[in-house]
Amino acid sequence: xxxxxxxxxxxxxxxxxxxxxxxxxxxxxxxxxxxxxxxxxxxxxxxxxxxxxxxxxxxxxxxxxxxxxxxxxxxxxxxxxxxxxxxxxxxxxxxxxxxxxxxxxxxxxxxxxxxxxxxxxxxxxxxxxxx
Amino acid sequence: xxxxxxxxxxxxxxxxxxxxxxxxxxxxxxxxxxxxxxxxxxxxxxxxxxxxxxxxxxxxxxxxxxxxxxxxxxxxxxxxxxxxxxxxxxxxxxxxxxxxxxxxxxxxxxxxxxxxxxxxxxxxxxxxxxxxxxxxxxxxxxxxxxxxxx
Numbered sequence: 001x002x003x004x005x006x007x008x009x010x011x012x013x014x015x016x017x018x019x020x021x022x023x024x025x026x027x028x029x030x031x032x033x034x035x036x037x038x039x040x041x042x043x044x045x046x047x048x049x050x051x052x053x054x055x056x057x058x059x060x061x062x063x064x065x066x067x068x069x070x071x072x073x074x075x076x077x078x079x080x081x082x083x084x085x086x087x088x089x090x091x092x093x094x095x096x097x098x099x100x101x102x103x104x105x106x107x108x109x110x111x112x113x114x115x116x117x118x119x120x121x122x123x124x125x126x127x128x129x130x131x
Numbered sequence: 132x133x134x135x136x137x138x139x140x141x142x143x144x145x146x147x148x149x150x151x152x153x154x155x156x157x158x159x160x161x162x163x164x165x166x167x168x169x170x171x172x173x174x175x176x177x178x179x180x181x182x183x184x185x186x187x188x189x190x191x192x193x194x195x196x197x198x199x200x201x202x203x204x205x206x207x208x209x210x211x212x213x214x215x216x217x218x219x220x221x222x223x224x225x226x227x228x229x230x231x232x233x234x235x236x237x238x239x240x241x242x243x244x245x246x247x248x249x250x251x252x253x254x255x256x257x258x259x260x261x262x263x264x265x266x267x268x269x270x271x272x273x274x275x276x277x278x279x280x281x
Contacts, residue, residue, distance in 0.1 A: 011184075011185060011210065011212065012184070012185060012187065012210075012250075012252040013252075030203060030260075031189070031191050031203040031204070031205050032187075032189055032191065032205070032248055032250055032260050033260065034250070034258065049187070049250075051204075051205045051228065052203065052204050052205065052228075053201070053202065053203045054198070054199040054201075054202050054233040055199055055200060055201040055202070056198075056199055056200055057200040062233070068187065068208075068210065073228070094258055095257060095258060096256055096257040096258055097255065097256075097258065098255050099254065099255055
């Protein structure tokens with residue numbers, strides 16, 4: 001599960017949308033797919049679309065990504081001297097999503113009673129599931 | 132048309148750079164309509180139903196080279212929102228993104244396949260990738276162009 005924080009994939013996804021991911025290593029990486037990847041040394045993963053792939057016979061692949069809402073590809077975001085992403089950088093593939101889950105956090109901020117209700121329910125949930 | 136220039140967006144080696152111009156005529160409507168893509172007629176089921184927020188369309192080139200068994204390069208993309216004119220009639224389009232190969236595999240490559248695909252972005256739910264069933268083969272010449280114009 002992943003929550004969206006930036007606008008680089010608009011208008012498909014907005015801040016607060018919740019994304020469902022899979023991470024089956026056997027799934028081939030192909031252009032058009034939305035992948036979640038991490039840049040070495042950075043904590044926050046990025047969710048962008050695959051723009052270009054070059055795959056060798058043995059399955060080694062290097063690929064380039066770009067946010068739908070960005071004018072340029074992601075090379076500027078990669079590490080110094082890094083021109084491509086590899087399989088090891090991928091943490092997930094976007095398979096589905098639910099919009100505006102972030103609205104819950106907004107409501108929690110604006111309506112403290114709502115926040116307490118949510119926390120109470122979460123607490124119950126944890127208690128019930130703690131075997 | 133193809134040149135061999137330094138890939139100035141990436142690694143500092145000379146790689147093949149391809150230039151492709153294309154026409155896209157696509158008719159993506161509700162109901163059984165015709166998608167004409169490079170003179171191939173494809174019938175689509177109704178795509179823009181209540182749960183489709185937008186389509187992310189992209190034209191990609193797929194080919195094989197000595198260096199790499201599989202290469203895919205997106206040449207052009209477009210976001211089509213529900214409510215946008217579903218008929219595309221784009222003539223003489225130039226690719227949006229540079230068609231650089233990883234190496235020199237475009238020279239004399241007779242089998243570059245262009246396909247139009249789209250990612251269905253729902254209001255909520257699964258994100259499928261669909262490939263249109265028409266495709267076009269583009270052969271690249273054996274020689275490099277040295278003209279500067281594009």
